[in-house]
Amino acid sequence: MRVIAGKAKRLQLKTISGLDTRPTTDRIKETLFNILAQDLVDCDFLDLFSGSGAIGIEALSRGAKAAVFVENNKAAIECIKANLKITNLADSAMVLMMDIMAAVQYAEKNGKVFDIIFMDPPYDKGLEKTILEYLEHSSIMYYNTIVVVEASLDTDFSYLEDSNLEVYRTKEYKTNKHVFIQKREDTN
Template identity: 35%
Template structure:
């Protein structure tokens, strides 16, 4: 596993030991970010279910100013901290050990907003549709911001998701990627 492009290109990232974390394949990660831009000019990213931190690290490597990486598992947090520590600018990352729903509530109470919100939840525990409702209700997505979810094929997204416009939906074997922006009426 490595950083695909940008400032940290080619850096190897440590994986979480065991089978409890499923990292995004480099090919899928590259495609995901190419669909997004592929480069950013500042802004903040939120990486939910961060695992190794690879998505948040990739976002900063490609031009985001900073990223917050959230995971509830101690082994994942340990690996995220190791991966961030080996980067030239570890201060651009905040690592938070917390369940996602609690973290979203905390960010909402603090009035935080993010330009890019990414989530790659464990395929067996996908609550992304509920979390989209929470993200919208708490105002966590900055104006013009983007949400990107990688989920299993068993998640059945409705044709219309209130408050969001679908930019792209792509499938990759057992995974699907959904990219949304906030509706202009919001």
């Protein structure tokens, strides 16, 4: 696994051994960042379920102003810190070892607002639904904040029809998909 583009281009990243994390492949990561390209420069990026930190690091490498990495696995936290050191991007990063909901509440209490929120929760456990239901009323989102959820192809997002969040784009791959979500414009 490597950084694809930007100031840390071609640097190899460490990964976590075992099956607890699924690193996003370079091809899928490249597609994701091509979609997000115009929104990355000077953005504040939140990487939930960070794993090795590869997504947030790619965002920083491509011009994000700052990234917050949230992970509750100690080995993953050490991997993120090592990868930030390898890429010389640690000065623009905050690494939080805590539960996702606790991290969101921490960000709210500290007045953080993010331009892009990426999450790659364990598939088919409904964690994205719980987080999205909370984020819909959270102060860490602007109306134009982009939320990207990496999920299995079978993950259903139809529950968002009854919320103030809407899916505006879905990009499917062979084994998973990226779902792009924003707040509806006609809601408060």
